[in-house]
Amino acid sequence: MSVTDELIQANESYASSFSKGDLSAPPAKKTIVLTCMDARLIPSRFLGLEEGDAHVIRNAGGRAQDALRSIVVSQRLLGTDELLVIHHTECGMLSFKNEDLHAKIKEDLDADASDIDFLPFSDLEQSVRDDVEFLKDSPLVPDDVSVRGFVYDVKSGKVTEVK
Amino acid sequence: MSVTDELIQANESYASSFSKGDLSAPPAKKTIVLTCMDARLIPSRFLGLEEGDAHVIRNAGGRAQDALRSIVVSQRLLGTDELLVIHHTECGMLSFKNEDLHAKIKEDLDADASDIDFLPFSDLEQSVRDDVEFLKDSPLVPDDVSVRGFVYDVKSGKVTEVK
Numbered sequence: 001m002s003v004t005d006e007l008i009q010a011n012e013s014y015a016s017s018f019s020k021g022d023l024s025a026p027p028a029k030k031t032i033v034l035t036c037m038d039a040r041l042i043p044s045r046f047l048g049l050e051e052g053d054a055h056v057i058r059n060a061g062g063r064a065q066d067a068l069r070s071i072v073v074s075q076r077l078l079g080t081d082e083l084l085v086i087h088h089t090e091c092g093m094l095s096f097k098n099e100d101l102h103a104k105i106k107e108d109l110d111a112d113a114s115d116i117d118f119l120p121f122s123d124l125e126q127s128v129r130d131d132v133e134f135l136k137d138s139p140l141v142p143d144d145v146s147v148r149g150f151v152y153d154v155k156s157g158k159v160t161e162v163k
Numbered sequence: 164m165s166v167t168d169e170l171i172q173a174n175e176s177y178a179s180s181f182s183k184g185d186l187s188a189p190p191a192k193k194t195i196v197l198t199c200m201d202a203r204l205i206p207s208r209f210l211g212l213e214e215g216d217a218h219v220i221r222n223a224g225g226r227a228q229d230a231l232r233s234i235v236v237s238q239r240l241l242g243t244d245e246l247l248v249i250h251h252t253e254c255g256m257l258s259f260k261n262e263d264l265h266a267k268i269k270e271d272l273d274a275d276a277s278d279i280d281f282l283p284f285s286d287l288e289q290s291v292r293d294d295v296e297f298l299k300d301s302p303l304v305p306d307d308v309s310v311r312g313f314v315y316d317v318k319s320g321k322v323t324e325v326k
Binding site for chain 2: 057111
């Protein structure tokens with residue numbers, strides 16, 4: 001059985017005891033969590049979120065530039081006014097440079113991705129500061145939105161604020 | 164107390180009993196789940212995922228174009244070879260057109276976002292088919308990767324494949 005089929009089979013158990021069918025779209029906690037796609041991170045668990053609580057945006061690195069479209073939709077149409085940017089230790093985005101990945105794509109797939117900035121970074125805490133600043137400076141994010149940055153430690157499960 | 168502080172406080176409980184500190188970055192199930200940021204969706208719960216199992220990419224709508232950077236990082240650097248695209252009923256992306264949101268941004272923020280395609284859609288199942296096709300057609304996604312599309316029903320918690 002493929003993993004895809006295994007996950008869809010696991011969904012039957014969730015659906016059979018589902019009791020959250022009355023929730024509406026606007027997040028109850030009016031909050032966005034922006035974090036990495038990394039498999040070790042389960043934001044609902046490490047932040048105590050229930051269905052309906054918060055928008056969760058995830059991409060490679062938890063990068064803000066890549067999330068701006070979603071953040072604007074969330075804030076303008078669904079009323080969120082707090083935002084947590086959470087990057088993490090041992091992130092894959094610390095392990096390569098754009099030119100490395102461009103070369104690997106050429107080698108593996110014979111494809112040209114040289115126009116794509118994969119948004120890797122070399123300093124974890126600075127990447128958080130950069131993304132918080134990017135959002136605070138964006139004309140598309142209102143000044144009265146709370147934007148704070150954090151690091152999740154994959155060894156301890158602990159979230160620490162980056163100042 | 165802000166919601167942000169409340170979530171960070173909730174993290175203390177998670178970290179205090181954390182036992183997954185030995186996981187490595189490559190997802191154990193070699194799978195990517197691409198889905199919407201919607202607060203009602205908790206992919207780890209509705210698919211039975213544990214820490215370390217799968218990359219989870221989330222954005223407004225669960226759109227593939229917006230996720231391509233992350234998907235390439237996952238497949239080329241972290242070895243994933245299955246991908247589930249999961250959109251959902253009652254998605255906010257069904258409720259507006261680009262020009263509506265461009266006008267609202269102008270009115271609310273006096274900012275110009277007319278160059279941004281917010282990737283709304285008018286037909287839920289077709290949006291899933293479009294995103295599956297986009298990925299299957301992309302020269303950056305290898306032909307031997309499994310890409311399948313699904314709809315999550317927010318009333319029932321059930322995931323159904325879109326053919």
